[in-house]
Amino acid sequence: MSHEANATVVNPLPAPLRGSASVPGDKSISHRAVLFAAMAEGTSRIAGVLDSEDVRSSIKAVSQLGAQVSLEKQPDGSLAGGITGWGAAGPSQPDGPIDCGNSGTTVRLLMGVLAPWNVRVELTGDESLQRRPMRRITAPLMKMGARFEPEGRETLPLAVCGSTGLRAITYDAPMASAQLKTAVLLAGVYAHGTTTLNEPSPSRNHTELMLPEFGVTTTAADRTASVTGPAKLEACEVQVPGDPSSAAFLVCAAVLKPGSSIQVENVSLNTARIGFTRTLERMGADISVRHTGAAGKEPYGIVSACYTPALHGCEVPADKIATLVDEVPVLALVAAHARGVTVFREVSELRVKETDRLAAIVEGLETLGVDAWIDGNDLFVEGQPGLQVPAGAAFDSKNDHRLAMTWALAGLCGNASVEVDNFDSVKISYPQFLSDIERLAR
Numbered sequence: 001m002s003h004e005a006n007a008t009v010v011n012p013l014p015a016p017l018r019g020s021a022s023v024p025g026d027k028s029i030s031h032r033a034v035l036f037a038a039m040a041e042g043t044s045r046i047a048g049v050l051d052s053e054d055v056r057s058s059i060k061a062v063s064q065l066g067a068q069v070s071l072e073k074q075p076d077g078s079l080a081g082g083i084t085g086w087g088a089a090g091p092s093q094p095d096g097p098i099d100c101g102n103s104g105t106t107v108r109l110l111m112g113v114l115a116p117w118n119v120r121v122e123l124t125g126d127e128s129l130q131r132r133p134m135r136r137i138t139a140p141l142m143k144m145g146a147r148f149e150p151e152g153r154e155t156l157p158l159a160v161c162g163s164t165g166l167r168a169i170t171y172d173a174p175m176a177s178a179q180l181k182t183a184v185l186l187a188g189v190y191a192h193g194t195t196t197l198n199e200p201s202p203s204r205n206h207t208e209l210m211l212p213e214f215g216v217t218t219t220a221a222d223r224t225a226s227v228t229g230p231a232k233l234e235a236c237e238v239q240v241p242g243d244p245s246s247a248a249f250l251v252c253a254a255v256l257k258p259g260s261s262i263q264v265e266n267v268s269l270n271t272a273r274i275g276f277t278r279t280l281e282r283m284g285a286d287i288s289v290r291h292t293g294a295a296g297k298e299p300y301g302i303v304s305a306c307y308t309p310a311l312h313g314c315e316v317p318a319d320k321i322a323t324l325v326d327e328v329p330v331l332a333l334v335a336a337h338a339r340g341v342t343v344f345r346e347v348s349e350l351r352v353k354e355t356d357r358l359a360a361i362v363e364g365l366e367t368l369g370v371d372a373w374i375d376g377n378d379l380f381v382e383g384q385p386g387l388q389v390p391a392g393a394a395f396d397s398k399n400d401h402r403l404a405m406t407w408a409l410a411g412l413c414g415n416a417s418v419e420v421d422n423f424d425s426v427k428i429s430y431p432q433f434l435s436d437i438e439r440l441a442r
């Protein structure tokens with residue numbers, strides 16, 4: 001790897017990927033562990049926490065709001081230690097705005113954390129986060145009795161004006177979003193009565209699984225989750241398993257790089273998160289999943305993957321998109337190597353991630369000479385078995401960590417070096433991405 005201005009040159013791996021690896025802690029579970037511990041009474045012990053920019057945004061936010069955080073870097077790169085929450089005293093009024101950086105999860109969950117308290121907290125973020133829609137969160141929280149300033153504004157910066165008298169609601173979410181579901185449930189913990197969130201298809205359920213660990217009962221069924229308030233969170237212990245969204249990059253690399261055979265250990269196998277394994281199986285990839293344990297209510301285990309020369313296209317149905325939403329870019333790269341067309345149905349949510357990932361996928365695949373197009377809200381990729389990386393291929397990551405890792409993988413697993421602009425954005429979710437993959441290919 002070498003750097004020129006903002007571009008990183010990524011060279012083909014010198015050898016197949018072989019052996020075992022583990023990935024850093026799950027980002028979604030890490031955010032929740034930090035935020036829930038901050039809300040709780042007493043000192044929670046949390047371990048295996050992902051040390052990345054996004055999780056740092058959550059840690060900084062709860063510190064500004066009065067939680068006592070003493071997390072320390074561990075030899076394996078994770079963070080572990082104690083967080084003493086504000087409990088019944090509530091969050092303190094911070095001195096200034098809370099900058100959530102690039103992290104959608106931090107800002108959207110914080111809105112639900114702050115809504116039930118008499119505080120006025122200004123929330124902002126980087127350029128990317130300031131473009132992302134917040135109305136999906138402010139609308140239900142306003143129904144519960146919170147206010148946002150300036151009124152009617154749909155993007156950051158925004159101030160949450162909370163209230164201790166929130167109403168419980170039943171809300172039909174317009175999209176499958178765990179961030180929206182979590183914000184409403186967290187506000188619902190302090191409202192009087194039962195708050196229910198119905199969603200069009202199942203989104204990740206880490207909140208429903210973790211709140212009971214903090215002593216708050218949740219009920220959940222297919223596409224619905226409820227909490228009854230007022231309730232209170234009590235300190236507990238949380239062990240964060242490895243991130244399947246990070247593991248997906250190693251697994252896809254093994255599937256694409258001739259001669260590879262790897263196992264990724266200690267990965268969360270929450271079914272709401274590992275839709276990518278099912279999609280790879282349907283493409284004919286040689287992969288398998290084995291459960292080995294559970295951290296709290298979160299199952300984890302081993303994902304094994306081998307090089308698969310004869311992949312074929314498949315259809316990913318709309319109701320499964322939430323289970324692989326962050327993996328669509330890397331799955332589209334795998335689809336680019338498969339025989340036939342792969343279609344991802346109803347992926348409009350990708351337009352409002354760190355960047356418009358839908359447009360970026362089409363643009364990046366075009367750089368590889370692969371035909372991909374959008375029809376309505378569906379993404380189509382026409383694969384090319386034996387795909388060759390054109391000499392001098394240069395990709396713009398658009399400062400989006402998932403895109404940076406996806407286009408780097410094209411070079412790592414391909415026949416020629418590629419250039420990736422702003423590769424550094426991998427620090428958002430998987431700072432060790434390149435070293436982990438290079439270690440497997442020695």
Ligand SMILES: O=C(O)C1=C[C@@H](OP(=O)(O)O)[C@@H](O)[C@H](O)C1
Binds near residue numbers: 027105176177178
């Ligand atoms: O709740 C979470 O931790 C997340 C939910 C998803 O976003 P949406 O809720 O917008 O679908 C996902 O894309 C994001 O990376 C993390």
Ligand SMILES: C=C(OP(=O)(O)O)C(=O)O
Binds near residue numbers: 106326353354
């Ligand atoms: C979309 C993502 O995260 P967030 O919404 O928290 O910024 C992601 O990690 O791909």
